[in-house]
Amino acid sequence: MNQSDKRMLEILACKARMGAIIGTFHAKSGHPGGSLSAADMFTYLYFKEMNVDPSNPQWADRDRFVLSKGHCCPSLYAVLALKGYFDWKELESLRHVGAMLQGHPDMKGTPGIDMSSGSLGQGVSAACGMALAAKLDQKDYRVYTVLGDGECEEGEVWEAAMFAGHHNLDNLTVIVDCNGLQIDGTTEEVGGVEPLDTKFEAFGLDTVIIDGHDFDQIEDALNQAKKSDKPFAIIMKTVKGKGVSFMENQVGWHGKATNAEEFKIAMAELEKQLAELEA
Amino acid sequence: MAEIITKATRVSFGEALSELADTNPNIIVLDADLAAATNTAIFKKAHPERFFDCGIAEANMVGVAAGLATAGKIPVAASFAMFATGRAFEQIRNSVAYPNLNVKIAGSHAGISTGEDGATHQCLEDIGIMRTIPGMVVLNPADHWEMKAATKAALEYQGPVYIRLGRLAVDSFNDPETYKFELGKGITLREGADITVIATGLCVLESLKAVDELRKEGKSVRLINIHTIKPIDRELVIKAAKETGRIITVEEHNVIGGLGDAVCEVTSSECPVPVRRIGVYDQFGYSGPAKELLDIFGLTAPNIKKVILEELDKK
Numbered sequence: 001m002n003q004s005d006k007r008m009l010e011i012l013a014c015k016a017r018m019g020a021i022i023g024t025f026h027a028k029s030g031h032p033g034g035s036l037s038a039a040d041m042f043t044y045l046y047f048k049e050m051n052v053d054p055s056n057p058q059w060a061d062r063d064r065f066v067l068s069k070g071h072c073c074p075s076l077y078a079v080l081a082l083k084g085y086f087d088w089k090e091l092e093s094l095r096h097v098g099a100m101l102q103g104h105p106d107m108k109g110t111p112g113i114d115m116s117s118g119s120l121g122q123g124v125s126a127a128c129g130m131a132l133a134a135k136l137d138q139k140d141y142r143v144y145t146v147l148g149d150g151e152c153e154e155g156e157v158w159e160a161a162m163f164a165g166h167h168n169l170d171n172l173t174v175i176v177d178c179n180g181l182q183i184d185g186t187t188e189e190v191g192g193v194e195p196l197d198t199k200f201e202a203f204g205l206d207t208v209i210i211d212g213h214d215f216d217q218i219e220d221a222l223n224q225a226k227k228s229d230k231p232f233a234i235i236m237k238t239v240k241g242k243g244v245s246f247m248e249n250q251v252g253w254h255g256k257a258t259n260a261e262e263f264k265i266a267m268a269e270l271e272k273q274l275a276e277l278e279a
Numbered sequence: 280m281a282e283i284i285t286k287a288t289r290v291s292f293g294e295a296l297s298e299l300a301d302t303n304p305n306i307i308v309l310d311a312d313l314a315a316a317t318n319t320a321i322f323k324k325a326h327p328e329r330f331f332d333c334g335i336a337e338a339n340m341v342g343v344a345a346g347l348a349t350a351g352k353i354p355v356a357a358s359f360a361m362f363a364t365g366r367a368f369e370q371i372r373n374s375v376a377y378p379n380l381n382v383k384i385a386g387s388h389a390g391i392s393t394g395e396d397g398a399t400h401q402c403l404e405d406i407g408i409m410r411t412i413p414g415m416v417v418l419n420p421a422d423h424w425e426m427k428a429a430t431k432a433a434l435e436y437q438g439p440v441y442i443r444l445g446r447l448a449v450d451s452f453n454d455p456e457t458y459k460f461e462l463g464k465g466i467t468l469r470e471g472a473d474i475t476v477i478a479t480g481l482c483v484l485e486s487l488k489a490v491d492e493l494r495k496e497g498k499s500v501r502l503i504n505i506h507t508i509k510p511i512d513r514e515l516v517i518k519a520a521k522e523t524g525r526i527i528t529v530e531e532h533n534v535i536g537g538l539g540d541a542v543c544e545v546t547s548s549e550c551p552v553p554v555r556r557i558g559v560y561d562q563f564g565y566s567g568p569a570k571e572l573l574d575i576f577g578l579t580a581p582n583i584k585k586v587i588l589e590e591l592d593k594k
Contacts (some may be wrong), residue, residue, distance in 0.1 A: 060351075107349070107378050115349060116378040119369060125339045126374055129346020129354070132331070136307070137350070156370075159339035167331070 019078020027095035035075035037238035068123025069148035085112035121154030150182030153191035165204020179240035200233035212236030281454035293318025295430035341370035348380035360386030360402035390531035394569035401564040407536020421483035428460030465512035471501035475519035488580035
């Protein structure tokens with residue numbers, strides 16, 4: 001990837017992180033930790049990878065995205081706003097009564113959301129259905145889904161992985177945001193979900209492990225996925241809370257919004273990062 | 280009188296699916312390793328390229344159906360009623376009904392008439408479970424002709440539908456020449472002034488037998504077939520309550536949550552009249568031949584007749 005593209009992505013990802021902090025601050029709730037860990041992947045998908053048209057969100061031939069870890073929508077919403085699906089100001093009414101942006105993704109109300117999600121394990125099955133529909137219609141759109149590592153404790157994830165492998169859905173890319181933390185502690189302490197790469201391989205997916213904050217590795221992995229003749233799983237190692245120092249690797253920031261003081265500190269950190277990137 | 284066709288509604292369903300798919304390429308059928316039992320195997324044979332066995336994994340099957348529906352397909356996900364509505368309840372609620380996707384859920388082997396398989400497979404809760412989900416249409420057809428028409432209506436309807444299929448072969452009582460299925464509309468099979476029996480599914484024919492015997496004995500008993508439990512035909516229920524003053528409901532389901540409750544929900548607010556609910560009284564079933572179990576649980580004509588007489592005596 002050339003340096004200017006990478007810089008553009010880093011700037012957008014930083015803004016997406018700001019959007020996640022702004023949204024959850026105004027909502028006085030929500031999930032900043034996982035929103036920040038997956039922000040780089042969301043940014044890459046919508047600005048480099050996926051064939052989408054924000055002026056025509058229902059375009060039949062578009063690539064599809066399912067946020068199986070639906071609670072991490074604050075940064076996805078920010079990316080969709082940056083992409084032009086809706087106004088950035090919408091982020092300030094996240095989770096409010098009557099707002100367009102629901103606490104978990106709502107495909108009926110939010111342009112750019114291809115599947116309602118939030119109940120863990122379900123999005124990946126819907127992504128399989130979309131990938132199957134593309135095959136039936138002999139269309140070449142691709143389907144992407146992002147799961148949490150804790151989410152992989154859900155049995156439905158493995159039902160879906162078996163289905164994807166069995167029906168050889170090579171147009172499906174499953175991305176696991178491995179930030180290592182879930183509500184009750186580390187994924188190692190709580191569910192023992194690792195190793196994930198060999199599990200997905202056993203279910204018939206090609207697999208790669210990458211650093212989920214490195215755009216070169218993200219690009220390389222997604223290119224491998226397109227070349228693979230099998231469904232593809234990208235196990236991306238990430239830092240929960242990435243970009244806000246006091247949130248990084250802290251389990252307590254899974255599902256808690258900043259207070260006014262924390263908001264100021266978080267935004268100042270991200271603004272400093274943005275200024276450096278834009279310099 | 281039309282010819283009587285003795286056939287399980289699951290077979291009628293499989294036939295209808297296959298026929299409808301001949302002219303509608305968007306119909307896709309998913310099953311969870313029960314195609315031979317749900318009779319989606321009939322569809323599979325005719326349209327193998329549009330049939331997908333999801334294996335014994337109902338939750339994923341419903342999710343896959345949701346994904347297919349987002350791309351304009353009309354997926355039908357079939358399993359036993361117990362697993363389709365029980366195991367995959369939350370997938371139906373969150374991945375299908377909340378986004379209002381055009382998915383049809385078919386639950387076979389519903390009710391006590393599943394028979395020998397026993398309590399784990401005799402689903403007596405599916406109607407209640409499905410009825411609590413906003414926007415879900417709940418269908419329980421009674422015979423061959425009604426099932427064929429209901430399947431067509433379900434597939435033409437835009438939105439989530441649950442359709443209940445029976446294992447036991449039952450005699451048809453509708454006349455295909457005159458039968459008309461309208462989603463959400465009950466069918467008055469017999470007019471009567473003193474009491475109304477409202478039945479659904481295979482209990483309709485048993486109720487018909489009971490009502491016809493009583494009519495011969497000079498009783499004025501109305502009989503309504505409710506094939507669409509949600510949205511229920513409020514108008515017809517209210518009319519029956521007002522005109523006959525007393526209602527008996529008959530269903531092969533727990534009395535909690537099913538047709539009886541759906542009727543009471545209408546009458547209690549619009550026209551409170553006594554409603555006696557015949558069904559399974561909040562208990563599990565057990566193994567045995569279907570017909571014997573239906574008798575034991577009081578879901579056949581003799582008990583229905585007895586209850587009608589008891590209720591008529593109270594007037």
